Amino acid sequence: MTRIALLGAGLIGREHAELLASHPDVSIAAICDPSPEAAALAERLSVPHRADYASMLDEMRPDGVIVALPNRLHAPAALACIERGIACLIEKPVADTIASAATIAEAAEQAGVPVLVGHQRRHSPDIRAAKQTIDAGELGELVAVNGMTLFDKPANYFNMEWRKKLGGGVLLINLIHDIDVLRYLVGEIDSIRAFTSNARRGFEVEDTASLSIRFVNGVLGTFIVSDNAVSPWAWEYTSGEALYHPTQPGPCLFLAGRKAALSVSDMYLWRHSGQDEHWQHPLVREFRGVGGAPTYRKQLEHFVAVIQRKEKPLITARDGMATLAATLAVDRAAREDRTITLAEMLSEGRAAA
């Protein structure tokens, strides 16, 4: 049995608790969260409940820890695990600032303790299939990508004041997942230009952003995100893998290479049927089926293998730091109306660490 402790049993922590409880090879070492709801959850699952994570780690000595705490607590909690040699899965974003993310990454690397970041889409069947298709060279060299995350959050989602303020919006909550997928599928981001808007909802925080992205390998990309527009074009719908959303099969991401194109999540590969064909010839369409364990189950299975040192983290703290930096670059690019490089974001983050 792999003994995993859960820090934070709020919205996403509860989902982790249910997943842990349903896994035959995993036991919950403790649920650590001072809230009465967490105590009730621990009682229902018949597992220990604690309020203070540092003393819980010393008492329970879990094999692994899932950190599902508010962002500002990710770094102290991760460092408490790393100091004790305990592998951890940190929910996204890896930390609240690039400097804190760098502190986690450096501590993990120096201590040789694995840290996995909870960008769960990398475990999703459609993203896994897209990655395999790209890595197998079926699209040829990638040239251009285009993607969308457009959905409508309800008014009561904004009852919590922090969701209306800078930092609480669609960039760090939603777009960060898309940025992570783009980095995973296409390659490292070089630089970003962006516009953000709050014109429709009118809160301090942005609700919509458009991005123009240059990747290190020369690929160009565009992406548009809004939590204030009705559409079926978002991974949350198209993948059928999200926790709180209906399934609406279709595409949300388009990848075009020199040999073929792929749309995700409907997983159609479009290519010419002959050697010397071009834009005046019809394309043939092939379905690239997806399969395997569902996203969150697969993430947990990977985490167990990471704890047992059988697999390396698919998303390290350093990788999560780059995803965070690229996401923060979107806000800066829009605010300062200029091109922002990932290198600029990372060097400033490191200087602050």
Ligand SMILES: NC(=O)c1ccc[n+]([C@@H]2O[C@H](COP(=O)([O-])OP(=O)(O)OC[C@H]3O[C@@H](n4cnc5c(N)ncnc54)[C@H](O)[C@@H]3O)[C@@H](O)[C@H]2O)c1
């Ligand atoms: N991967 C995803 O798609 C996804 C989805 C939702 C949230 N998240 C991330 O998960 C994290 C948690 O988000 P959430 O929406 O569940 O937040 P939440 O506010 O619902 O839950 C946080 C929980 O942490 C507890 N907590 C606060 N301080 C604590 C402490 N010192 N020790 C122990 N427990 C403490 C709170 O009581 C609360 O129950 C955030 O980093 C968020 O970005 C990721």
